[in-house]
Amino acid sequence: MAHDPLYETVIGLEVHAQMRTQSKIFCGCSTTFGAEANTQICPVCAALPGVLPVLNTELVQMAIKTGLAIQGKIRERSEFSRKNYFYPDLPAGYQISQFELPIIEQGELHVVTDDGNKKKIGITRIHMEVDAGKSLHEGIQGFSWIDLNRTGTPLLEIVSEPDLRSSQEAGAYLKKLRSILRYLQVCDGNMEEGSFRCDANVSVRKQGQTRLGTRTELKNLNSIRRCRCPGNPTLGRHLEHHPSHARQGRGPRLSLFPRTRSPPAGDSSGPH
Numbered sequence: 001m002a003h004d005p006l007y008e009t010v011i012g013l014e015v016h017a018q019m020r021t022q023s024k025i026f027c028g029c030s031t032t033f034g035a036e037a038n039t040q041i042c043p044v045c046a047a048l049p050g051v052l053p054v055l056n057t058e059l060v061q062m063a064i065k066t067g068l069a070i071q072g073k074i075r076e077r078s079e080f081s082r083k084n085y086f087y088p089d090l091p092a093g094y095q096i097s098q099f100e101l102p103i104i105e106q107g108e109l110h111v112v113t114d115d116g117n118k119k120k121i122g123i124t125r126i127h128m129e130v131d132a133g134k135s136l137h138e139g140i141q142g143f144s145w146i147d148l149n150r151t152g153t154p155l156l157e158i159v160s161e162p163d164l165r166s167s168q169e170a171g172a173y174l175k176k177l178r179s180i181l182r183y184l185q186v187c188d189g190n191m192e193e194g195s196f197r198c199d200a201n202v203s204v205r206k207q208g209q210t211r212l213g214t215r216t217e218l219k220n221l222n223s224i225r226r227c228r229c230p231g232n233p234t235l236g237r238h239l240e241h242h243p244s245h246a247r248q249g250r251g252p253r254l255s256l257f258p259r260t261r262s263p264p265a266g267d268s269s270g271p272h
């Protein structure tokens with residue numbers, strides 16, 4: 001795929017990988033996919049007053065395994081934080097995540113680029129966090145159902161450096177990362193069931209420029225093919241007609257990933 005010689009695409013990826021623990025992150029409820037709505041919940045999942053979360057050791061072990069596999073720095077002390085969201089499928093009103101002291105920092109992953117060379121992609125951090133529940137809208141007029149089975153399901157958020165330069169590289173990175181997680185048996189990598197989800201931060205800048213352009217965030221790219229197939233020729237054409245977008249970072253949203261729609265805030269996909 002030809003690149004526009006004047007501009008380059010800068011991509012950083014955030015992957016949410018669901019860990020294959022037996023139980024949820026802070027309680028003993030099952031994490032099995034596909035059960036009848038609200039059959040895998042308890043007072044912790046429903047965030048009832050007075051509940052005390054107990055951290056799942058298996059999750060910490062899986063996070064450390066993943067950190068070692070990407071040659072990351074394992075923190076001896078890491079910390080959870082609350083991130084406030086006002087979503088109906090998040091009864092606590094906040095997501096428990098890690099902010100200042102994530103469990104893993106400064107890892108790397110090697111991918112083969114379009115021209116056949118090996119390239120190191122930095123991994124900024126990996127942190128542990130909880131997933132939200134699900135709002136169900138289909139087939140119901142005027143109101144929604146809430147299914148809390150997924151609430152408290154453990155996730156690792158794996159954040160890359162903005163080191164990727166094309167959708168092909170992004171695809172190669174995702175494939176490599178998914179195969180590592182599968183090999184470690186910490187994640188089944190199933191994108192259709194949402195156990196491996198990807199958000200992309202994309203910006204465009206003139207070749208040779210070091211400062212990053214304004215980024216566009218693309219949520220929930222739910223297949224690797226979607227990250228790979230569209231690509232730079234479309235983006236190049238777009239920029240020919242709207243060169244100011246390279247500076248402002250507007251525009252590539254639909255032309256780079258034409259078949260992907262970013263859902264509105266509060267969508268059933270929950271917090272990120």
Ligand SMILES: [Zn+2]
Pocket residue numbers: 024027028029040041042043044045152
């Ligand atoms: Zn529970």
